[in-house]
Amino acid sequence: MRVRVATTALGITAAALLAVPACSTDTTGTEHRTTSSRTGKPTEAAQESAALSSAALESRLLDERDLGSGYLPKPERPAQHDDVTVIGCPALSELGADAATGGTLAFPHKAGADFTYGGSSSEISEELYSDSVKKLSDGIDRIFDAMTRCPTYQVVAGGTPVDVTSQKLPAPHGLGDEQWSQLLTFSAGGRSTVVKQTAIRDDSLLLIVSGSPALVDRHLDKALTKATAAG
Numbered sequence: 001m002r003v004r005v006a007t008t009a010l011g012i013t014a015a016a017l018l019a020v021p022a023c024s025t026d027t028t029g030t031e032h033r034t035t036s037s038r039t040g041k042p043t044e045a046a047q048e049s050a051a052l053s054s055a056a057l058e059s060r061l062l063d064e065r066d067l068g069s070g071y072l073p074k075p076e077r078p079a080q081h082d083d084v085t086v087i088g089c090p091a092l093s094e095l096g097a098d099a100a101t102g103g104t105l106a107f108p109h110k111a112g113a114d115f116t117y118g119g120s121s122s123e124i125s126e127e128l129y130s131d132s133v134k135k136l137s138d139g140i141d142r143i144f145d146a147m148t149r150c151p152t153y154q155v156v157a158g159g160t161p162v163d164v165t166s167q168k169l170p171a172p173h174g175l176g177d178e179q180w181s182q183l184l185t186f187s188a189g190g191r192s193t194v195v196k197q198t199a200i201r202d203d204s205l206l207l208i209v210s211g212s213p214a215l216v217d218r219h220l221d222k223a224l225t226k227a228t229a230a231g
Contacts, residue, residue: 049204052130057111057205060227062126067115067219074114074123084157089150095142107131107139107206117215124211126223136206137178140199144180163187169196175224176202183213202228
């Protein structure tokens with residue numbers, strides 16, 4: 001598992017669940033279905049595009065030119081293998097244990113980028129995944145469902161306890177095929193961080209934008225447009 005305490009939403013808890021890049025405790029972001037504004041569960045018969053490679057996903061991430069002035073890339077986070085324990089949320093505990101052993105939630109094709117803004121503690125993270133429609137839909141839905149089933153719980157990552165509260169938000173209608181959104185508050189060491197996380201599945205691509213709520217709202221449309229652009 002790659003876990004650091006934590007700013008991107010799927011960071012602290014879902015790093016253990018989806019094996020997504022985690023985050024740091026500074027700022028601003030990876031299972032009761034939070035905000036799914038779903039157009040219907042995808043079926044095996046539905047036509048879908050082939051999964052994109054990690055290299056192709058990398059080219060579809062936002063960069064400093066897309067974000068505008070004041071944004072700086074964060075250094076790549078070193079891989080860590082700390083134990084992660086979820087306290088007070090059995091649904092998350094089960095999902096975390098599955099992912100920790102290389103379970104089916106670890107999507108094979110992925111890319112991510114993290115940025116700070118204006119020299120402050122505000123951050124924004126973007127993650128892209130590609131797989132079959134069914135695997136993406138089922139995987140992310142299970143994570144959001146588990147995370148919001150327990151509105152308060154605690155995550156212990158590498159010996160550091162972090163209190164987490166989750167609140168479902170209205171999903172952004174009209175974007176992609178399925179949408180989820182939530183607001184998370186991480187509290188550790190006397191500090192609290194509020195993180196908004198929105199996930200959008202468009203065909204065989206999954207976009208997750210996490211971080212300062214204002215920055216997520218500002219760049220979500222732009223991130224989806226670039227991620228789903230052909231070629």
